[in-house]
Amino acid sequence: MLPENQGKKNKGRKKLAVIGASYLQLPLVNKANDMGIETHCFAWEEGAVCKDVADYFYPISIIEKEKILDKCKEIGINGITSIASDVAVPSVCFVAENMNLISNTVSSSNLCTDKYLMREAFKKNNVNSPKYFKLNKENYRFDDNLVFPVIVKPVDRSGSLGVMLADNKEKFESAVFRACQFSFKKEAIVEEFIDGREVSVETISWEGSHFLLNVTDKVTTNDPYFVEIEHHQPSEIDKKILKRVKDLTFKALTSLNIKYGAGHTEIRIKPNGDIFIIEVGARMGGDFIGSDLVYLSTGYDFLKGVIEVSLNKFHVPEFTENKHSGVFFLSKDTMNTYSIIQERYSKSIVTNSRINDNLNYATCSADRSGYLIYQSDKRIVI
Numbered sequence: 001m002l003p004e005n006q007g008k009k010n011k012g013r014k015k016l017a018v019i020g021a022s023y024l025q026l027p028l029v030n031k032a033n034d035m036g037i038e039t040h041c042f043a044w045e046e047g048a049v050c051k052d053v054a055d056y057f058y059p060i061s062i063i064e065k066e067k068i069l070d071k072c073k074e075i076g077i078n079g080i081t082s083i084a085s086d087v088a089v090p091s092v093c094f095v096a097e098n099m100n101l102i103s104n105t106v107s108s109s110n111l112c113t114d115k116y117l118m119r120e121a122f123k124k125n126n127v128n129s130p131k132y133f134k135l136n137k138e139n140y141r142f143d144d145n146l147v148f149p150v151i152v153k154p155v156d157r158s159g160s161l162g163v164m165l166a167d168n169k170e171k172f173e174s175a176v177f178r179a180c181q182f183s184f185k186k187e188a189i190v191e192e193f194i195d196g197r198e199v200s201v202e203t204i205s206w207e208g209s210h211f212l213l214n215v216t217d218k219v220t221t222n223d224p225y226f227v228e229i230e231h232h233q234p235s236e237i238d239k240k241i242l243k244r245v246k247d248l249t250f251k252a253l254t255s256l257n258i259k260y261g262a263g264h265t266e267i268r269i270k271p272n273g274d275i276f277i278i279e280v281g282a283r284m285g286g287d288f289i290g291s292d293l294v295y296l297s298t299g300y301d302f303l304k305g306v307i308e309v310s311l312n313k314f315h316v317p318e319f320t321e322n323k324h325s326g327v328f329f330l331s332k333d334t335m336n337t338y339s340i341i342q343e344r345y346s347k348s349i350v351t352n353s354r355i356n357d358n359l360n361y362a363t364c365s366a367d368r369s370g371y372l373i374y375q376s377d378k379r380i381v382i
Helices: 026-034 065-075 089-099 106-113 115-124 169-182 239-255 289-298 302-310 337-344
Strands: 015-019 038-042 056-058 079-081 132-136 150-154 164-166 187-192 197-206 209-220 228-233 261-269 275-281 324-330 350-354 370-376
Touching: 015 026, 015 065, 015 089, 026 038, 026 289, 026 302, 038 065, 056 065, 065 089, 079 089, 079 302, 089 106, 106 115, 115 132, 115 187, 115 239, 115 275, 132 169, 150 169, 164 169, 169 187, 197 239, 197 289, 197 302, 209 239, 209 289, 228 289, 239 261, 239 275, 261 289, 261 302, 289 302, 289 324, 289 350, 289 370, 324 337, 337 370
Parallel strands: 015 038, 015 079, 038 056
Antiparallel strands: 132 187, 150 164, 150 187, 197 209, 197 261, 209 228, 228 324, 261 275, 324 370, 350 370
């Protein structure tokens, strides 16, 4: 049986399954509701802020894909999607593939959510990315030939969780064990450290064709954790480099067999102009990049585009704005950001904010304690 109606329902509405119900999915659910689409959210109840916003809510973990599939068949959904969550991607693809709905394949989702398999796909398809190898606690053995510094990450997590730079043997051993603790698979990937400018590329794909929406400049904390604390659109990189970034991004998306929906590609550009793909997500960028910044800077409704793709519709993106947008995150590392912006800039540039007086030092994205989103005719610099 379906749960009791949580709002007025109309027969004939399209039915959209949303995997996840945290604050990350809230813009997606709100947009679908605005589009007149019936929303069905799946997630644990704890932290499920979408529970009271979606038409229907099911307390099923986002990784219990078989249970989600059974319920989606019962509902008769017309599409399934999620934003800003790597963990949700396999379930989205599994359900879509079994119900003949629009999505990337299950095999593609495996490549996109395991950093080691992703690197293997890049290597096979000549996509420039850092050198790498995989470790776990059981097969761990230090290689005296290892060249420092290196970046150590869990193979299957995102949001800077468990990521750490190591520049000597002691830090390396600590970083490996830390990454394995955070990893679902209890595995770590060790990558060559690429020192350079960091950007992300926001895209949407349809039937294997990729469309560039914008490029985001990123600002992170210093080593060892590299937590993202600012994002700004559009990027200020040189136009010639921008063309190469676009070409390499599209090549990376194709190498992972990403044919449909949002893409978020993280890139490092060395001072000599060499470009490296760091990671690709078959999803919107989190941190309000996909849900807010793309729309504020270009006028393109990325949320609507992702929903339409999941429902087997697509319109080539059209841009109606040429603005600057960005987000500043608050933590003890950035505790003066809010007061500086208040002093230097008009309040009218702030489109959304959440200010928390209890600030923590950021070792991962979850440690950040608030944010401020802006739209302006120029980049906001503090």
